[in-house]
Amino acid sequence: MPFFFRISALLLFLFLYPSLALADVVVLKNGDTLSGKIVAVTEDAITLEHEILGILTLPKSKLKSDEDTIGVLQPEKKATPGVFGTNFLAGWNRRVALGVKGEEGNDVSLNLNGALDASYEDKDNRLALSGAYFYESTGP
Incomplete structure (x- = not known):
């Protein structure tokens, strides 16, 4: 725990x-x-x-x-850099959510979840991506 x-x-x-x-x-x-x-x-x-x-x-x-x-x-809004300093998803607004839950006792369980939301907008295009992953494990 x-x-x-x-x-x-x-x-x-x-x-x-x-x-x-x-x-x-x-x-x-x-x-x-x-x-x-x-x-x-x-x-x-x-x-x-x-x-x-x-x-x-x-x-x-x-x-x-x-x-x-x-x-x-107010400070000028700078262009959004890419993920981890790379050009991947540069200029996109991103949101990442991670969750971990574990329990020990009579039963042992582990729950993991993750989500990614990304959006991009310019004068010609508007794009949005969204994804989520859920994992659950239970055992003796």
Whole structure:
């Protein structure tokens, strides 16, 4: 049973870790950047909630952007790289799900499941792929 717990904890960490990188970015005139969540935008200031510094109200006159839109202050969306640094499925939006369940006691059972969803869209085409696999084993 500890084996299944370790595998589950590892998978949970690997899939939740990338979500820590999601944040809005504000670029100041001196080139410094602040990342956090933009909570309010007024005519002359932006309010940013920073993880360590707390709530910051930044005058737009101190920001590098010439426009008054938040979109300029957010990082540009980069092209999606391929799987594991290859060109396989480059430019596709991908989602992978894995699950492991094991039980020991009077009976021993092992359940595995996996799923892959991928989608691609450009001005001419829209494609979507989806697949799933389920495995179950029981024994004495």
